[in-house]
Amino acid sequence: MKKYIVAVVGATGVVGQEMINVLEQRKFPVKKLVPLASERSLGMTVKYKGENVDVQELKPESFENIDIALFSAGGSISEKFAPEAVQRGAVVIDNTSHFRMDNNVPLVVPEVNADALKEHQGIIANPNCSTAQLVVALKPIHDYATIERVVVSTYQSVSGAGKEAISELENQTRSMLNGQGQPEKNKFPYTIAFNVIPHIDVFLDNGYTKEEMKMIEETQKILDSEIAVTATTVRVPVFIGHSESVNIQTKKKISAKKVRELLKQAPGIEVQDDPASNIYPTPQEASGKDPVYAGRIREDISMKNGIELWCVADNLRKGAALNAVQIAEELIK
Numbered sequence: 261m262k263k264y265i266v267a268v269v270g271a272t273g274v275v276g277q278e279m280i281n282v283l284e285q286r287k288f289p290v291k292k293l294v295p296l297a298s299e300r301s302l303g304m305t306v307k308y309k310g311e312n313v314d315v316q317e318l319k320p321e322s323f324e325n326i327d328i329a330l331f332s333a334g335g336s337i338s339e340k341f342a343p344e345a346v347q348r349g350a351v352v353i354d355n356t357s358h359f360r361m362d363n364n365v366p367l368v369v370p371e372v373n374a375d376a377l378k379e380h381q382g383i384i385a386n387p388n389c390s391t392a393q394l395v396v397a398l399k400p401i402h403d404y405a406t407i408e409r410v411v412v413s414t415y416q417s418v419s420g421a422g423k424e425a426i427s428e429l430e431n432q433t434r435s436m437l438n439g440q441g442q443p444e445k446n447k448f449p450y451t452i453a454f455n456v457i458p459h460i461d462v463f464l465d466n467g468y469t470k471e472e473m474k475m476i477e478e479t480q481k482i483l484d485s486e487i488a489v490t491a492t493t494v495r496v497p498v499f500i501g502h503s504e505s506v507n508i509q510t511k512k513k514i515s516a517k518k519v520r521e522l523l524k525q526a527p528g529i530e531v532q533d534d535p536a537s538n539i540y541p542t543p544q545e546a547s548g549k550d551p552v553y554a555g556r557i558r559e560d561i562s563m564k565n566g567i568e569l570w571c572v573a574d575n576l577r578k579g580a581a582l583n584a585v586q587i588a589e590e591l592i593k
């Protein structure tokens with residue numbers, strides 16, 4: 261079997277670390293792993309297959325001889341270095357928002373639109389974590405009943421904002437429980453411990469946040485540009501796992517029972533839906549797992565063709581690292 265030299269850009273971050281775990285767990289045919297990060301990480305190592313691999317400083321020359329480069333070090337890093345990688349012959353799978361809406365860049369969730377990969381010109385984009393789990397849940401319903409409109413509200417964990425955000429929730433929680441008052445805040449505009457913040461990424465002129473517009477535009481690009489989408493994205497004091505309340509309006513009537521049947525057969529999704537036994541997905545249970553979980557599936561009593569559902573996934577896996585590695589697996593098939 262052919263093996264590949266794989267670079268992970270942002271290897272010391274929460275997404276990069278998870279990429280390295282997923283490459284190992286899924287036995288991706290790696291000839292050599294090249295972990296890249298900033299100068300700050302020089303001297304650090306990452307663990308891969310029981311070995312400590314030295315982290316190297318990211319430079320344009322880092323991409324000489326690289327076959328596949330997985331990027332998750334922020335949009336400005338991708339903007340500058342993804343073209344450098346492509347120029348040197350690598351295929352880039354980018355986890356940032358920088359190239360997602362570029363017409364020349366496929367935006368891919370393999371269970372939904374693996375076909376789009378055929379068109380790639382060196383860069384392939386991975387969607388936002390909240391978009392990835394949403395489209396996996398919507399795809400089977402759209403194929404059967406044609407979705408006309410989606411209203412989604414998210415409950416997003418702090419790991420979606422990186423390693424410093426995880427520390428911030430830990431420190432604030434400890435400090436407040438120890439009676440030391442509200443500690444410093446850096447990553448979030450308000451204290452996130454014991455709070456809920458309806459603000460992710462920056463506010464735009466239309467009153468939405470950039471995170472909300474990412475979900476709207478990316479869902480349309482991946483699934484169907486005809487679907488009307490509106491979103492409210494909210495940060496909650498959970499470490500790992502994003503949850504979404506999803507209201508779906510369809511052209512054709514679809515029952516809750518049929519939705520359960522469709523989702524049970526669909527790839528990448530598991531139904532956990534037995535309210536009588538308190539069975540429904542939660543982020544703590546979904547953390548560390550690969551599937552998108554769906555539950556609380558019911559017919560919306562306020563309109564004719566409406567479905568309500570609750571979906572949960574590990575944002576670092578299906579939302580980021582796993583989806584990126586699945587794209588790489590499709591590419592080498």
Ligand code: NAP
Nearest residue numbers: 270272273274275297298301332333334356388389422423
């Ligand atoms: P993180 O934990 O803060 O890690 C950031 C990583 O980027 C670290 O490895 C860091 O290296 C590296 N980095 C930062 N500045 C750099 C520079 N100037 N040169 C080289 N490397 C640099 O963040 P994260 O949660 O892993 O997220 C990283 C990025 O992935 C985000 O900014 C976002 O664009 C993307 N992301 C995508 C999704 C998705 O849904 N697809 C989800 C979350 C994040 P050092 O340790 O050396 O600083």
Ligand code: 3JM
Nearest residue numbers: 334335336356357358388389420
């Ligand atoms: C998730 O460029 C940056 O500062 C990163 C911002 C960011 C993004 C993004 O826009 O790429 C943080 C967390 C994402 C994302 O997946 O959209």
